[in-house]
Amino acid sequence: MTEKIATIEDVARQAGVSIATVSRALHKPNVVSETTRERVQTAIAATGYTANVMARNLRLNRSGMILLLVPDIGNPFFSAILSGIEKGASQAGYNVLIGDTQNDPEREATYAAYLRSNQADAMILLNGRLPAPLAKAPANATPPVVIACERIPGCALPTVIIDNDEASFVATNHLIDLGHTRIAHVSGPTGNILTTDRVTGYRRALKSAGITHEPGLIYRGDFSIDSGIAAGRALLADPKTRPTAVCCASDGMAIGVIVAAKEVGLRIPHDLSVVGFDDIPHAAAYDPPITTVRQPRRRLGEQAIALLLDRLGSKTPPSHGETGPVIIPTELIVRQSTGPCPG
Amino acid sequence: MTEKIATIEDVARQAGVSIATVSRALHKPNVVSETTRERVQTAIAATGYTANVMARNLRLNRSGMILLLVPDIGNPFFSAILSGIEKGASQAGYNVLIGDTQNDPEREATYAAYLRSNQADAMILLNGRLPAPLAKAPANATPPVVIACERIPGCALPTVIIDNDEASFVATNHLIDLGHTRIAHVSGPTGNILTTDRVTGYRRALKSAGITHEPGLIYRGDFSIDSGIAAGRALLADPKTRPTAVCCASDGMAIGVIVAAKEVGLRIPHDLSVVGFDDIPHAAAYDPPITTVRQPRRRLGEQAIALLLDRLGSKTPPSHGETGPVIIPTELIVRQSTGPCPG
DNA sequence: AAGCCCTGTGTAAACGTTTTCATTTTCGAT
DNA sequence: ATCGAAAATGAAAACGTTTACACAGGGCTT
Structure with a gap:
């Protein structure tokens, strides 16, 4: 039957x-x-x-599967990256298995084990951390792994990133060019490499303009809208010490800062300039449209998968005369959330 | 070596x-x-x-893989749903393979073939369309497939959805209660079942309030911000025939309508009330915060995977005395984009 | 006419498991 | 001591492929 x-x-x-x-x-x-x-x-x-693909794969000792480790699949920031990766992979006959790690090292390890157990042929890391099993023996045989989004310091694996330091430098400079000198920075969470790099770029811009850095003008958020609101309330509370411009490490936080600014009656950009980071779709539609650093997320994904396929194609375990990370260029998109310093 | x-x-x-x-x-x-x-x-x-998982699966004649068909993985709307599904699946020891169909029937068919070739044990459809291979023989043996998000009319497979008709009815009624009578509706693309259901709810609300329906007050968008802007420009161009409220089928389009409204100097909600749909995170942070229908996307995903695991657990090919679709309740979140009719 | 290569096909081994069935060992009860 | 059941183990088949190897036949070249 x-x-x-x-x-x-x-x-x-x-x-x-x-x-x-x-x-x-x-x-x-x-x-x-x-x-x-x-x-x-x-x-x-x-x-x-x-x-029967299973039988075929067993015989061929491959899986046709590329494992993609994401810290949080619920975060729309990754959507476009995924999309780029998926496209390239499926063109090359691979499937993409998405592993949501929730920033849990244990889950990362579990997924990394897929490589050993032949459940995946290769792996792309978007989570900015090397899973424990991989960290052990990276020396002898380089595993088919590519790192994207967040570079891992001291890790020789192929990497594709944007130059966060430089992008943040450019964004901050834009504010300096507009005459601002009291410029705050709303950063990502501590320990995150993105945070570190963007703070560095921010401070570098201040320094190169001869502006002395005030530690009180850096607020640590977590990329979310809510943390941006909190940052805005904290930074803008006192009219005396209030900055005239804020440089944020994400568009969400920029939106949050603007929400907080409006709460206390500040007009954007007349009283306060705000810069975001990422250029998510909503940045252009906000009121006012947000000046931000465009991060070509889809291209980032495409590059990552291209790098990986390269590695998979040639049997040669990557030219260990490292070429250094691939840098995807960013672009400052000037909209109406930034303007001349009110002073 | x-x-x-x-x-x-x-x-x-x-x-x-x-x-x-x-x-x-x-x-x-x-x-x-x-x-x-x-x-x-x-x-x-x-x-x-x-x-070696491959060998194990070959022997056991299973794959441990659940295939998830998404029309566009780049669309953040699905992020939370994915997240819910992934959580439930991984708890039950399954992996989730995400298939990005790009609304291409051929890609849908390709992925659906995974079921036959043992590359996947089951499938969840978020794309609102039955892949061709499945449509053929649904009568004899019901395949392990669950439909979520968009119901497929005339399809007896287990389904989990929200009541789009009712949700749209409630949203429209909210505007009617505020005294509005010239109420426009910005819908999704033609052919989409969500569109149909939400338009139905909108018209039902008008009818039950004794308001005569004007076909010119329905604008077809595609859920995007840009299409919302276009809708706003079209609907608000002529001050004579301009509606005093707009009910949108997505938050993105609501934002677009507000952008267009501000272009022509309308104040929200003083001159124009706008309602969205979905309650994406940005809806609450917009200026003004947007009144919208909250769609519990994560729960939707959780329900879908629960239904599927149920089906996989019990060998009994689902109680064919259909229980009808599972309905996830929605909630109207009233914020500041809606207010009393100016007239 | 003998040898040879070339094309097309079949036989069987291999991939790494799980599980049936048979066999050995253990051990308590007589 | 002996028997028998229960417990523990091993040998081998099976899952559905791909491919190395062998082999048959046919058309060349000598």
């Missing part, structure tokens, strides 16, 4: 050939005669045969 | 037992003696053995 699924053997029987011939007809068509090839084709159609 | 990966045979040799015993020690610990169990454990530790 329960319709048995057709195997290669059924096809062979139907076509009156051996299973080897069926396999060849499918994967090396030029080595099998025209007539049998046709017979096999009709037999396949008749039986509705679909190759 | 190249470190060979350890198989079950290596473990068996190391422990001085047969491979059968190793397998049993791992999967049926109670059937093997304490002492050998320990010997096997140390052997595993010594060899660094990890079971």
